[in-house]
Amino acid sequence: MGKPRADSIIDALSIDCLIFGFKNGRLDILLVKHATGISKGKWALPGGWITYGESVDSAANRILKSLTGISNIYLEQLKTFGEPDRYPTKRVITIAYFALVNEEHYSLIPGFTASDAQWFNIHEVPKLPYDHASILTYGFNHLKHKVRHEPIGFNLLPEKFTLLRLQELYEAILETQLDKSNFRRKLSKMKLLKECHEKQKDVSHRAAALFRFDKQVYDQLKRDGIAFEL
Amino acid sequence: MGKPRADSIIDALSIDCLIFGFKNGRLDILLVKHATGISKGKWALPGGWITYGESVDSAANRILKSLTGISNIYLEQLKTFGEPDRYPTKRVITIAYFALVNEEHYSLIPGFTASDAQWFNIHEVPKLPYDHASILTYGFNHLKHKVRHEPIGFNLLPEKFTLLRLQELYEAILETQLDKSNFRRKLSKMKLLKECHEKQKDVSHRAAALFRFDKQVYDQLKRDGIAFEL
DNA sequence: TTTACTTATAGTCAAAATGACCATATATTA
DNA sequence: TAATATATGGTCATTTTGACTATAAGTAAA
Numbered sequence: 107m108g109k110p111r112a113d114s115i116i117d118a119l120s121i122d123c124l125i126f127g128f129k130n131g132r133l134d135i136l137l138v139k140h141a142t143g144i145s146k147g148k149w150a151l152p153g154g155w156i157t158y159g160e161s162v163d164s165a166a167n168r169i170l171k172s173l174t175g176i177s178n179i180y181l182e183q184l185k186t187f188g189e190p191d192r193y194p195t196k197r198v199i200t201i202a203y204f205a206l207v208n209e210e211h212y213s214l215i216p217g218f219t220a221s222d223a224q225w226f227n228i229h230e231v232p233k234l235p236y237d238h239a240s241i242l243t244y245g246f247n248h249l250k251h252k253v254r255h256e257p258i259g260f261n262l263l264p265e266k267f268t269l270l271r272l273q274e275l276y277e278a279i280l281e282t283q284l285d286k287s288n289f290r291r292k293l294s295k296m297k298l299l300k301e302c303h304e305k306q307k308d309v310s311h312r313a314a315a316l317f318r319f320d321k322q323v324y325d326q327l328k329r330d331g332i333a334f335e336l
Numbered sequence: 337m338g339k340p341r342a343d344s345i346i347d348a349l350s351i352d353c354l355i356f357g358f359k360n361g362r363l364d365i366l367l368v369k370h371a372t373g374i375s376k377g378k379w380a381l382p383g384g385w386i387t388y389g390e391s392v393d394s395a396a397n398r399i400l401k402s403l404t405g406i407s408n409i410y411l412e413q414l415k416t417f418g419e420p421d422r423y424p425t426k427r428v429i430t431i432a433y434f435a436l437v438n439e440e441h442y443s444l445i446p447g448f449t450a451s452d453a454q455w456f457n458i459h460e461v462p463k464l465p466y467d468h469a470s471i472l473t474y475g476f477n478h479l480k481h482k483v484r485h486e487p488i489g490f491n492l493l494p495e496k497f498t499l500l501r502l503q504e505l506y507e508a509i510l511e512t513q514l515d516k517s518n519f520r521r522k523l524s525k526m527k528l529l530k531e532c533h534e535k536q537k538d539v540s541h542r543a544a545a546l547f548r549f550d551k552q553v554y555d556q557l558k559r560d561g562i563a564f565e566l
Numbered sequence: 567t568t569t570a571c572t573t574a575t576a577g578t579c580a581a582a583a584t585g586a587c588c589a590t591a592t593a594t595t596a
Numbered sequence: 597t598a599a600t601a602t603a604t605g606g607t608c609a610t611t612t613t614g615a616c617t618a619t620a621a622g623t624a625a626a
Contacts, residue, residue, distance in 0.1 A: 110427070116348045118349065156429075161418055162418030162419075186392060189392075197388050269574085270573075285616090286574085286575090287616085287617095288613075290576090291612095292612095309572095309573085309622085309623090310572075311571085312572075312575090315575090331481065333565065335563065336614090499604090500602080515586075516603085517586095518584075520603095520604075521583095521605095522583090525583085540595070540600095541601040541603080542593040542594085544603055544604090
């Protein structure tokens with residue numbers, strides 16, 4: 107058994123990325139269309155092989171960038187999926203990664219083994235190959251759980267946003283309705299938001315105040331955790 | 337490339353188990369002494385190789401049983417650790433598993449590549465090989481987080497226990513002191529515990545009432561989550 | 567120029583939960 | 597019988613919550 111080259115792949119181990127985006131009050135997931143291989147022409151989660159020389163985290167970032175053009179985001183490891191029959195031709199164990207992004211910030215540039223890359227509404231996802239549907243379900247549940255225990259939104263929303271926009275994000279993730287007044291009160295007590303002293307423009311109703319996250323408080327709450335029930 | 341036999345190992349992928357136990361108010365971790373290999377004679381987390389035929393979850397259970405004798409417990413996947421240099425002789429990515437058990441329920445029977453298996457107090461752990469120390473730290477932090485968002489104790493405590501015993505468990509995990517009276521009140525409101533209508537025996541002070549978990553409520557809270565701040 | 571409509575923002579109030587205590591009960595051991 | 601452990605229950609001011617109500621500030625239609 108010779109020592110493998112640093113850039114040769116470990117073909118029993120792959121990465122799959124679950125990238126959630128938010129736009130117009132709706133939660134999306136990023137998929138790529140396979141240009142080659144056994145699922146050519148099908149939409150699937152962006153994924154690929156880990157090489158001998160790189161860490162698992164960097165593999166995830168490299169693969170996501172090469173397939174979709176998205177880079178410089180925080181990818182969090184979600185879970186490893188390893189049923190023996192999850193992949194048809196051989197035994198492949200996959201490590202799923204997870205990220206939340208603001209769709210407006212990234213233009214999708216399909217590349218490598220992807221002929222296309224697109225956002226799909228979380229409720230209008232095409233049939234996915236392998237066990238990607240269960241990975242997606244697992245990830246969505248993870249997000250629902252996450253939203254209740256730490257602040258989210260920093261990566262999903264534009265820098266300046268209204269309180270209603272933030273509330274819509276929570277509602278899209280939790281798939282529920284929240285009371286506007288109580289939502290505001292809760293947020294204001296958390297001291298998580300800073301006023302921009304600016305108003306919305308070009309809306310056909312009373313303009314709402316714009317807020318931004320207080321990075322300091324945000325990171326603190328991320329460490330300590332919050333109990334967000336509303 | 338021939339098709340690998342179902343029982344041949346994927347030698348780039350291992351499992352490591354983080355088994356937490358609770359006894360006399362102290363939190364322990366289970367380690368095994370390696371009988372062979374590059375870290376012979378050293379204490380480390382119980383771990384081994386995944387084979388082609390089995391799921392990752394079953395590999396974790398098989399490996400734990402063969403090294404320590406412990407079986408029939410709920411092993412939860414924790415995280416995959418994959419720095420390129422984490423293992424000295426070759427590239428190995430490891431999937432860490434996590435469990436909470438009642439030490440009294442299991443007699444440790446070292447086997448396979450383990451010459452010994454023992455509980456170590458979480459604060460008196462010997463120097464661990466590879467990145468096992470960071471896996472342990474990660475797992476302990478995960479436990480601290482977990483304890484605040486879902487009920488724990490079902491697997492860690494004997495069937496019947498006193499409220500003080502449960503409080504000691506929370507204190508050991510959170511590394512803090514809790515108010516006795518407020519702890520009781522919180523627990524009683526959760527409706528998580530059922531009275532056994534029995535008292536402690538052989539204690540040199542007023543005997544405390546014994547409780548057991550209400551499995552129904554416990555599982556429900558596990559799904560829905562709790563906010564446990566005290 | 568009203569009037570309707572939309573969203574923003576503030577406030578009320580009873581009920582529940584929290585945190586820091588205090589008080590008493592019931593057991594063993596010196 | 598006194599000292600001591602731990603068990604168990606209660607108080608109370610403060611904070612948080614959930615469900616509402618009310619008013620403000622814009623645009624668009626009548």
